[in-house]
Amino acid sequence: MPRDKTHYLAPDQNDRSKLRLTLRQAREIIVEVTRIGAYGILMDENRVLLCRLSSQVPGFAGNWTLPGGGIEFGEQPADAMVREVEEETGLRVIPKVIVDAHSLQREFGGRNMHSIRIVYLAEVAGGELRFEQDGTTDRCQWFTEEEARTLPLVELGKEGIELAFGSSSGSEAER
Numbered sequence: 001m002p003r004d005k006t007h008y009l010a011p012d013q014n015d016r017s018k019l020r021l022t023l024r025q026a027r028e029i030i031v032e033v034t035r036i037g038a039y040g041i042l043m044d045e046n047r048v049l050l051c052r053l054s055s056q057v058p059g060f061a062g063n064w065t066l067p068g069g070g071i072e073f074g075e076q077p078a079d080a081m082v083r084e085v086e087e088e089t090g091l092r093v094i095p096k097v098i099v100d101a102h103s104l105q106r107e108f109g110g111r112n113m114h115s116i117r118i119v120y121l122a123e124v125a126g127g128e129l130r131f132e133q134d135g136t137t138d139r140c141q142w143f144t145e146e147e148a149r150t151l152p153l154v155e156l157g158k159e160g161i162e163l164a165f166g167s168s169s170g171s172e173a174e175r
Contacts, residue, residue, distance in 0.1 A: 034114045038081035039068030039156065040093055040122040041164050047142040048164040049129075050157060051088050054138035058109075064151045066119065066160040067140065077118045085122065089140045090130035093122040099163050104155070117156065119163065 042049040050064040069084040071077055078095040085093050100119040107113065131139050143151070145165040153161065 031110065032112045032114070034116065036071045036077075036116045036118070037069055038071055038077040038084065038118045038120065039066040039160070040081050040085045040095070040120050041066060041099060041160055042085070042089075042091070042093060042122055042124055043164060044124070044142050047144050048148055048161065049089065049091075049140060049142055050148060050151070050153075050160070051132075051137040052139040052141075053154065054132075054136055056134075056136050060154055062152060063154045063157065064148075065137075065154045065157040067137070068119075069136070078120065081118070081120050081122065086127065088132045088135065088137045089127075091127040092125045094125045095120040095122050097121050100159065102159075119160065 040049075049067060051067045053060045053063050053065060055061045067085045067088045068081050069088070071080040075083075081095055082093055085091060097120065098118060099121050101117065103114060103116045105112070105114045129140060129142075131137075145161070148161050148165075151157070
C-alpha cells in the first residue's frame with residue numbers, strides 16, 4: 001500500500017511542530033468561507049445609489065449592487081460600511097440605522113460560501129461621486145425606482161431596491 005506524502009500548512013517544512021496533513025486528508029477538506037459585509041443604502045430624493053460590479057467579480061460583472069463590502073478583522077461594521085462606500089463611490093457617509101441583517105449560503109468557485117450582510121441606511125455627508133479604480137466595482141450611479149428595477153441586479157441589489165422603495169408588486173399582505 002503506497003504511503004501518503006505529508007504536506008505542511010506552514011512555510012517551514014522542517015519544523016515538524018507545525019500542523020501537517022497527508023495528501024489524502026487534504027483532499028477531504030471541505031472549503032468553507034464566511035464573509036461578513038456591510039453595505040449602505042444611499043438616497044438622493046427619489047433616487048438610490050448603486051454600483052456596477054467589475055470584471056474582478058467573475059460571473060457577476062456588469063450587474064448592479066449596493067455600495068459596500070467586506071469587514072476587516074477587528075473593524076466595526078458601521079466603520080466598514082463608511083470605508084467601503086467611500087472607496088467605491090468617493091462619498092463620505094454617516095450610518096443612520098441598520099435596516100437589514102441576513103445571511104446567505106451558496107456554492108461559489110468551489111467553496112461553500114456563507115455571506116452575512118449588514119445593510120445600513122446612510123446619509124451622504126460630503127465628497128464627490130467618482131468610480132473605483134481597479135476594484136470590484138467600476139461605476140456608480142443614482143437611479144430612480146423605475147430605472148433601478150430594469151437593471152441587471154445581483155441578489156443584494158434586488159434586496160436594496162426593495163428596502164429603498166418597497167415592493168412594487170403583490171398585495172399588502174404579501175409584502
